[in-house]
Amino acid sequence: MIHHHIDLGSVLRGTVCALYSNLVTRPTGVAVRTEIERAIAEAGGRTVTVIDFSQVTLLDFSCADEIVAKLMLRSVEDAARAIEARAQEAREAGVPEGYFVFRGVCDRHLDAIEAVLERHGLAIVAQVDGRAQLVGEVAAEERAAWDRLCELGAADAEALGADAAPLLERLAARRLVMPVDGGWAAVGARLELPPEPGPARGRAA
Amino acid sequence: MSAVLTVPPWLDEPAFEQVVAQLAAVPPDARLLVDARHVRWASPYGLTALLALAQSREVRPAFAAPEADDTVSYWSRTGFFRHAEQLYDFGRPAPRARPAGESSVLLEITAIRQASDVHDVVGQIQERSQTILRDQLGLDSRATIRFSMALSEACQNVVEHAGRGGWVAVQTYTWKKRLGRRVVVIAVCDAGIGFRRSLESNHQRPRGDRWDDGMxxxxxxxxxxxxxxxxxxxxxxxxxxxxxxxxxxxxSVRSGTARIALVPEWDDDPALAESLPPFPGAQVQITIPAAAPQATATPARGAAAASRLELL
Known part of the structure; x- marks a missing residue:
């Protein structure tokens, strides 16, 4: 499994304009997402990519849709293809298995992120105030199972209850948990990340 | 001989309808003089809509600037003449801006043609909006973030849908009689293809029996x-x-012959106005009031006739 750390502020300045600190407009979102997808495609196989918002001053709806929603949509589509082809065969066939953790997310990003996730019926794993949590469209039982799995680190379905297996498979199809060593792990739960950098300042300081 | 359009002394969104009504009788290729000599005040909507008006003409129109010095000074500070001289014939040099102290202009009139313009607008507004929206309008930090997001999205509509450039301006002022509070106003105007033609460009999208600008x-x-x-x-x-x-x-959003509005308690505009005189493109106005003072009653509805925006 390959871990990436992608600082959105750096990608924005590197791909769009060195002076920008705001993720606004669709073309900007497309450029940033394309760069992220390129990095993931180069790695291939199973990847966990940390998308870091710490240096992003403002995120608008259009950019959130192009980056957060479209990355997750494609990942979930890959999951559906893998389920159809069964996981092992899918790995051998090179179907990508990409997971995401959105880091450095705070109030100034959440309105846009929550709106686009709701629009598409998606959810993400986000580190808010240093703690991993689910953001977006999540049923109460999904959230409870994910939180419990997060506490355990990794576990068999039985450890979460007799009826947990279909629930975990549903979360796996949504790319919120991943299969590990015959059990399951919450995406982001076992990542050891360095402390978050300070908030973006950009021109808005 | 030129047709003459007389601009009302107080040029805000409702008053611009008087300009559009006069324009409806003038063919697009006719010579036109926009007579703003007696204008005393204009909202961001009024100013950006005047630019869109010129953009809509096949023959470059003439413009008679306001006679009042303070009006000319204010319009200069908004950047109006800098844009207008590219669209109108002034007959004499367009007035130039003079240095001013504190201004209610949060964002000068800015041309929007491409995505990088939206980045520039959002970057500029952030420099001033945090302080002004928080300190003068009492809006919390979440509101100032949402304000910038709304500004970004309104400008992107021009880039993605208008088919030509437009203009944006942002200003704060006190709306005394109707609201009794300060407001911040975003105006985004263009003379592009408008909402109906934009949606029509998707031939797969089903449309009902009724299909017009209002729909x-x-x-x-x-x-x-x-x-x-x-x-x-x-x-x-x-x-x-x-x-x-x-x-x-x-x-409020005007396009073609219709105008739709999300109307708050403090206003009494109709939610939908149809069969208006035609005006091309899209004209958007977003008005956000200052946080309501504690224990102060909201002004009664129905004060529309007496209402006037009062510039500080």
Whole structure:
């Protein structure tokens, strides 16, 4: 499994304009997402990519849709293809298995992120105030199972209850948990990340 | 011989309808003089709409600037003449801006043609909006963030849908009689293809028996419909709508022969006006009031006739 750390502020300045600190407009979102997808495609196989918002001053709806929603949509589509082809065969066939953790997310990003996730019926794993949590469209039982799995680190379905297996498979199809060593792990739960950098300042300081 | 359009002394969104009504009788290729000599004040909507008016003409129109020094000074500070001299014949040099102290102009009139213009606008507004929106309007930090997001999305509508450039301006002022509070106003105007033609460019999208500018506005503004079939499209106006609703603001969008509005308690505009005199493109105004003072009653509705925006 390959871990990436992608600082959105750096990608924005590197791909769009060195002076920008705001993720606004669709073309900007497309450029940033394309760069992220390129990095993931180069790695291939199973990847966990940390998308870091710490240096992003403002995120608008259009950019959130192009980056957060479209990355997750494609990942979930890959999951559906893998389920159809069964996981092992899918790995051998090179179907990508990409997971995401959105880091450095705070109030100034959440309105846009929550709106686009709701629009598409998606959810993400986000580190808010240093703690991993689910953001977006999540049923109460999904959230409870994910939180419990997060506490355990990794576990068999039985450890979460007799009826947990279909629930975990549903979360796996949504790319919120991943299969590990015959059990399951919450995406982001076992990542050891360095402390978050300070908030973006950009021109808005 | 030129047709003469007389600009009302107080040029805000409702008053611009008087200009459009006069314009309806003038063919697009006719010579035109826009007579603004007696104008005393104009809102960001009025100023950006005057630029869109010139943009809509096949023959470059003439412009008679306001006679009042303070009006000319203020219009200069908004950047109006800098843009207008590219669109209108002035007959003499356009007035130049003089240095001014504190200004209620939060964002000078800025041309919007491409995505990089939106980045520039958002970057500029952030420099001033935090302080002004928080200290003068009492809006919390979340509102100032949503304000910038709404501004970004409103400008992107020009880039993505108008088919030509437009203009944006942002200003604060006190709306004394109707609201009794300061407001911040975003105006974005263009003379592009408008909402109906934009939606019509998607031939797959089903349309009912009734299809006109009013229906197109309902679809786009209230139902998040876009000319793109991608499910993620249409979120910009939805985001603006939710921002305006949450902060008791007002959103109005005029396009073609119709105008749709999200009307807050403090206003009594109709939600939908149809069969208006035609004007090309789209004209958007977003009005966000200052946070209501504690224990102060909201002014009664129905004060519209007496209402006037009062510039500080």
């Amino acid at each position: 197109a506005l309902e679809q786009a503004v209230l139902r998040n419909v876009s000319r793109f079939t991608d499910k993620g499209r249409g979120q910009g106006l939805a985001g603006i709508r939710s921002f305006v609703t949450k902060w008791e603001g007002k959103l």
